Amino acid sequence: MDEELEEIRRKRMEELMMSAEWPDGPQEVTDQNFEEFVSKYNVVLIDCWASWCAPCIRLGPIIDELAGDFKGKVAIGKLNIDENRDVPMKFGIMSIPTMLFFVDNQHVDTAVGALPKANIEQTLNSLL
Amino acid sequence: MEVLDVAIIGGGPAGLTAGIYASRSGLKILMFEKGISGGAANTAPWVENYPGFEAIEGMKLMDMIGAQARKYVEVKAGESIESLANDGNEFIIKTSKGEYRARAIIYATGSVHRRLGVPGEGSLLGRGVSYCATCDGFFFREKKVAIVGGGNNAATEAIYLKKLGIDVTIIHRRDALRAEESLQNTIASMGINVIYDSVVEEIFGEKKLEKLKLKNVKTSDISEIEFDGVFISIGDIPQIELAKELGVGINDDGYIDVDRTQRSSIPMVYAAGDVTGGFRQIITACSEGAIAANSAHEDLAKPYWI
Ligand SMILES: Cc1cc2nc3c(=O)[nH]c(=O)nc-3n(C[C@H](O)[C@H](O)[C@H](O)COP(=O)(O)OP(=O)(O)OC[C@H]3O[C@@H](n4cnc5c(N)ncnc54)[C@H](O)[C@@H]3O)c2cc1C
Numbered sequence: 347m348d349e350e351l352e353e354i355r356r357k358r359m360e361e362l363m364m365s366a367e368w369p370d371g372p373q374e375v376t377d378q379n380f381e382e383f384v385s386k387y388n389v390v391l392i393d394c395w396a397s398w399c400a401p402c403i404r405l406g407p408i409i410d411e412l413a414g415d416f417k418g419k420v421a422i423g424k425l426n427i428d429e430n431r432d433v434p435m436k437f438g439i440m441s442i443p444t445m446l447f448f449v450d451n452q453h454v455d456t457a458v459g460a461l462p463k464a465n466i467e468q469t470l471n472s473l474l
Numbered sequence: 475m476e477v478l479d480v481a482i483i484g485g486g487p488a489g490l491t492a493g494i495y496a497s498r499s500g501l502k503i504l505m506f507e508k509g510i511s512g513g514a515a516n517t518a519p520w521v522e523n524y525p526g527f528e529a530i531e532g533m534k535l536m537d538m539i540g541a542q543a544r545k546y547v548e549v550k551a552g553e554s555i556e557s558l559a560n561d562g563n564e565f566i567i568k569t570s571k572g573e574y575r576a577r578a579i580i581y582a583t584g585s586v587h588r589r590l591g592v593p594g595e596g597s598l599l600g601r602g603v604s605y606c607a608t609c610d611g612f613f614f615r616e617k618k619v620a621i622v623g624g625g626n627n628a629a630t631e632a633i634y635l636k637k638l639g640i641d642v643t644i645i646h647r648r649d650a651l652r653a654e655e656s657l658q659n660t661i662a663s664m665g666i667n668v669i670y671d672s673v674v675e676e677i678f679g680e681k682k683l684e685k686l687k688l689k690n691v692k693t694s695d696i697s698e699i700e701f702d703g704v705f706i707s708i709g710d711i712p713q714i715e716l717a718k719e720l721g722v723g724i725n726d727d728g729y730i731d732v733d734r735t736q737r738s739s740i741p742m743v744y745a746a747g748d749v750t751g752g753f754r755q756i757i758t759a760c761s762e763g764a765i766a767a768n769s770a771h772e773d774l775a776k777p778y779w780i
Contacts, residue, residue: 399609400516400533404509407552427612438682440613440703441600458600460509 368421372413375423377432387421389473390448391466394439396428401460402443408463412470420470449473478502480770481567481576482547483555483716486513487536487756488747489582490543491763496580497546499771504576505547506569508554512536513584514710514748515756518627519608519634524756532608535756558719565720565742578770581717581730581738581745582763585710585754590622594677595706602683602703607631611638614703620645620686622674623707629653629661631707636664643667643701645674647691677704712749727751736766741777744770 375383375392384390393409395402413422427434427442437446437453447455447469455469480496482489485507496503505511515521518532527535543549550569557568558579567574587605589595595603604610607621608631616639621632624646630653636642644651644661649670651658661668669688675696676687685700712729714722723731723739729751736744744766747759772778 396609396612398533399606400510400512401606401609403516406510434613438601440602440682441604441606441610444600456600 368418369413370417372409372422372424375425375430375433377430380425380430380433383421383423384448385451388450389420389470390423391420391470392423392425392433392446392448394425394427394434394442394444394446396426396442398428399442405443405460408460408466411463412466415467416470419474447473475573475575476502477564478504478574478576479774480578480580480767481506481555481565481574482580482582484513484582484584484713484747484749485511485540485543485549485551486582486584486747486759487515487539488584488749488759488763488766489513489580490536490539490547491760492580492582492746492767493543493547493549493763495764495767496770499767501767501771501774503547504574505543505549506553506555506567507549507551508570510551511540511543511549517606517608518756519630521756539760555716558716560720577774578742578744579720580763580766580770581722581743581749582747582759582766583713583716584748584759585712587706588709588711590674590706590708592674592676594679594683598677598679598683601681602679602701603677604703604705605707607634607705607707610703610705611635611640615639617641617702618700619643619703619705620674620699620701621705621707622646623709624648624651624653625707625709626653626657628707629657631705632666633657633660633664635705636666643669643699645669645672645686645688647671647673674704710748710754712751714749717743717745717749725751734765735769736762737769737773742770742773 445457479501480503482505493505515532515536520529520531522529553569553571555569559566564575618641621644632642632644671692672688675689678685685698688697717730725731730745732745732750746762746766748754
């Protein structure tokens with residue numbers, strides 16, 4: 347019994363700590379910190395973009411809003427494909443914007459294009 | 475609730491220019507743009523036919539026009555108009571974020587890319603199929619791509635891709651390109667291949683695009699050619715759903731019907747730019763936006779139908 351309580355307490359603490367250090371807004375993800383970022387959180391969305399891509403810039407504010415709406419649930423990162431070549435190569439990205447979705451460090455879904463916010467929300471909710 | 479004089483739908487060249495003119499004439503306006511301002515012109519690799527600029531990147535030109543417009547107009551970016559109605563007095567505008575009222579509406583909603591509608595197009599989107607050379611050309615450097623289309627946009631995109639160091643082939647369904655002669659000359663001098671009289675029938679690929687199936691429309695011959703990517707640039711579809719909600723007249727070609735003053739079939743409703751068809755360019759979109767704003771200003775001061 348005590349052990350069970352201890353376990354619950356430990357879990358609560360972990361959750362609390364997680365939410366306390368949950369990032370504000372989307373985080374910059376690079377080839378270097380990509381694996382660390384994706385493995386640190388349960389559900390992760392990575393927005394692959396570049397400054398010369400108009401639809402990417404169109405998607406930007408939506409990603410910002412989602413980072414707020416899903417704070418504590420989905421970690422959202424932005425990866426500039428102009429500066430980071432390894433991740434796009436690994437996931438065979440040939441079009442931007444592309445959003446990569448991860449659950450428990452596993453790549454589970456990919457979405458291409460500046461999709462409406464509702465569509466992205468739907469995907470995220472289905473992963474939670 | 476404060477009633478606007480004019481609500482402008484769309485922040486491309488037409489909407490932005492309408493905003494500049496309407497606001498400078500003293501009208502109280504707001505502009506709604508579901509994405510970022512600039513519209514389709516944001517994806518033009520460069521623009522060489524907008525007077526005052528010998529050559530300028532589409533995104534840069536639109537940033538400049540956007541900055542100028544913002545001196546006068548509040549642009550509600552990221553706010554899309556979801557529905558429109560008329561209660562007999564005013565237009566009621568429901569957006570993704572709220573509700574507004576306006577005495578006049580200017581449609582400047584532009585268009586979206588037309589799809590080929592062939593097998594493989596949807597499933598290989600983002601894995602070789604693209605509608606935006608400036609977005610995705612980067613991924614195909616030193617590879618081989620096809621451009622489907624024969625107009626100015628297709629030609630400009632082909633030249634842009636070739637300059638990135640890509641092996642480019644244009645696939646066009648007619649026996650001559652429609653693009654203007656200066657672009658055709660560039661295409662010839664750069665050694666861009668053109669396959670005439672041919673349409674894409676299917677796009678093949680397992681994990682990514684591998685080849686295209688082409689049909690010669692004159693001989694009916696079928697061929698399969700290997701490519702790494704295909705850029706589809708076969709024109710656009712006007713965004714008229716919102717106009718239909720108000721019952722605005724649509725012409726046989728599917729564009730909003732307007733007269734030379736950009737007035738639509740409904741009083742106090744105007745349209746400008748690509749959504750009205752005709753010669754679809756930045757300069758004409760700007761021009762029509764200016765005219766639409768002027769007509770709205772005239773009608774708000776003195777309705778022509780009374
Ligand atoms: C690749 C390419 C290259 C081109 N090159 C050239 C060139 O060199 N020279 C030239 O003159 N022209 C060029 N064009 C054409 C030019 O871009 C268009 O003619 C011009 O952008 C049309 O302007 P517009 O304002 O009518 O529409 P758009 O630019 O399409 O703008 C419409 C805007 O309305 C918004 N909108 C739509 N519905 C809603 C809604 N419900 N609520 C809120 N907002 C909405 C859209 O998001 C969009 O931003 C090119 C086009 C392309 C695609």
